[in-house]
Amino acid sequence: MIFQAILQKKCLSFNYQKDGTKTERIVQPLSVVFHDHAFYVAAKLVNKNKQNPIYFRIDRITDLNVLKQSFPTNEKHEYFQAGAYKNLAFNMFTGDEIIVKIKTVKWLEEYVYRAFAHAKKVAENETSIIMEMKVFGTEGILFWILAQQERVEVLEPLFLREKIKEKIIKLAKLYEI
Template identity: 25%
Template structure:
């Protein structure tokens, strides 16, 4: 176990350059004290690991050092050969390149692994598209990709969620795919890093100015922290309802963002007590009305009264139009 971890540390330092003890500890899921012991072990084995102190310090390998470790375990081969999302590769223009790379990788494997590795393609397939295949329009996606690799600042026009449009000069740092949606990660001129939904970028044009990419920026770690903070700040609106057994299996299969928090066993009359969570009261109302007489609101009582008023207004509306 420790030997595997030491090899991982060596390969991580070789491929990514300088990493702090904290970064290594988080990725390997051990304590920083363990990382320091591992570094002593690597040094004792003749590996030239170098520690640099200070704010921008960390662990690295002596410049010019290169390990010749090439062995791959069977599980590692599987990880490399599992089919990626074709939809996302299409967006990036890498579909053909990805297939070529996998063919070359298989050709480079030892004979005893080659045939088995080919079977991985036929065992697991990843599809990130939605059932309705509603693909977002990405007007400036090519410009975003180029600016990320070239470290060119962008003049960007962005439509916020409230419909307002802003113009901003940003420093492109990366792209993140969440499901089948793309998010553009960029730093504002004051250094603040923000997430932008790529489909809301109305226009983006590079300006004749480059920037220095932050050496400490790790897009995977940033996205993890960013999404955790976003989820914590999401509004919640909880409702207790009784539902018929017929719709229990359908509670989470809707176009509304709903979470089933708690569910009791059905009573003798064929009803189940459920606690649901929504983002807003409006979302809860639309969801509950959609199930008609198969769902009954218990709490909050004012929501039950509001739904009754809305249902009555719908009846009045249809009766009025029917009489015209």
């Protein structure tokens, strides 16, 4: 049904279960992608100002229906570039496009490129490197940065640096530090 809707440019309606909450969604499906042992449908929400597609795990979708309502291709008749978009939507989290600049230990460079194929090295010294990458949203990269522990420091944007500080404070309270 999902592939049929994509090919015919038909909207989908479904219930989506996430974090114990069920929400009804009407979307314009663009593509199906596979990530980390699960299939996702990339779609734009109907009647929302949000322009970037978001991902829905297919195994969390119930009551799926193909609607009669169709949707147009964009004005330039360009196709959705699923692979390129997925590379920027780190760990399937999406949001507004941001540029993130990090400082990391030099030996972690290869892992940064694995996680962010489009990352650029902008400076280095004997022990560390500064890298810059474009991502959609903050949640995915936030998880990645925290998993790197003390080996990664966010330099920019400042609001992401502040979010990390807030998470660290919450962790310190949790562990009674």
